[in-house]
Amino acid sequence: LDDKIELNRRMNETLEAMARALFKSWFVDFEPVRVRRGDPMWSPDTWAGTRDCTYMTPEILNMFPDSFEDSELGEVPKGWRIKRVEDVLELVYGKALKSTERADGLVPVYGSGGITGYHNTALVNAPSVIVGRKGTVGSLYWEDAPFFPIDTVFYVKPKAPLTYCYYLLQTLGLEKMNTDAAVPGLNRNNVYRLLFTYPSDSVLQAFNKIVRLIRDKIRLNTNESRTLATQRDVLLPKLLSRELRVPNMEAQTC
Numbered sequence: 001l002d003d004k005i006e007l008n009r010r011m012n013e014t015l016e017a018m019a020r021a022l023f024k025s026w027f028v029d030f031e032p033v034r035v036r037r038g039d040p041m042w043s044p045d046t047w048a049g050t051r052d053c054t055y056m057t058p059e060i061l062n063m064f065p066d067s068f069e070d071s072e073l074g075e076v077p078k079g080w081r082i083k084r085v086e087d088v089l090e091l092v093y094g095k096a097l098k099s100t101e102r103a104d105g106l107v108p109v110y111g112s113g114g115i116t117g118y119h120n121t122a123l124v125n126a127p128s129v130i131v132g133r134k135g136t137v138g139s140l141y142w143e144d145a146p147f148f149p150i151d152t153v154f155y156v157k158p159k160a161p162l163t164y165c166y167y168l169l170q171t172l173g174l175e176k177m178n179t180d181a182a183v184p185g186l187n188r189n190n191v192y193r194l195l196f197t198y199p200s201d202s203v204l205q206a207f208n209k210i211v212r213l214i215r216d217k218i219r220l221n222t223n224e225s226r227t228l229a230t231q232r233d234v235l236l237p238k239l240l241s242r243e244l245r246v247p248n249m250e251a252q253t254c
Contacts, residue, residue: 001232008221015221019214022055023167026064026207027199032056033077036066055210063202076197086192088160088168091131094149095123108143112136112152122146129156129166131174137184138174142166144219154188161208163215168196 025031034041065078073082097109097119105120112132125146132139134152149155158165172194179187199207238244 001228005225005228005232008225012218012221015214015218019163019211020167020170022207022210023164023171026203027168027197028171030068030077032061032064033066033068036061036064037068038066060203060206063200063206065200071197073195073197077199079200081198082195083198084192085168085172085194085196088158088198089165090157090159091154091188091191092157093133094130094151094153094155096151097148107146107148109148109150110141110143110153110155111150112139114139114141116150119148121148123148124155127162128158129162129169130154131156131169131186133186133188135184137178137186138176140166140169140174142215144215154186161204163208163211164204167211172196 065080067078068075069078070076071082076082094110099117102109102117103120105118107119107122108115109117109119110130112135124143127142127144128147130139130141130143130147130149131154132152133154156162156165156169172191174186174191177186177190178184179190198204235244
């Protein structure tokens, strides 16, 4: 059981790295645009030899422009817009919930360091991203299930696909935006003012479709690991107390 849990963890790390690399390639380094422009170092064959182009079909490649234009952020793909973070998401304050006020339940409670416990009531019932506000500034957590964010974090209300918002936030250097010398803090108005290059709708939807599949696989692996961990925690005391022996366990689990 532990081996399978560890395998799922490593698989999820690989899947996360794939999604981050895809975002960087498309929206930070603008590699498909360079390929379409015909840059000598970015021929399709060279690009395919240095990148995992599993998801780059000719149809998707043709969604990208074939040239750049000047902007306040420097050279950006032609026709793409410059936007502020506030244009694509809202950072909403979590709510105070002391450990003594929590009731037994399965709803994860998120602080800036991740899950801090569980409760029986959710504050947010839709998939979202949790952003560390106090303590671990700029930490980011994706959560598919209902959850309860406490007052040391923000949670994201997206105005664009949540997949895009999540990986965009990873590129903004939020962990360096501490605005309080005594207690580390993230000012959401400072985040809202950050500028970035926003793609065409067709490219955005293609990215979302690909990354949703990746994140669905991550979710399935995570849920399986939680089930396996529960089975392990139930079986182990019984094995140690000899209430359950391996032959009997095999019979019960087959």
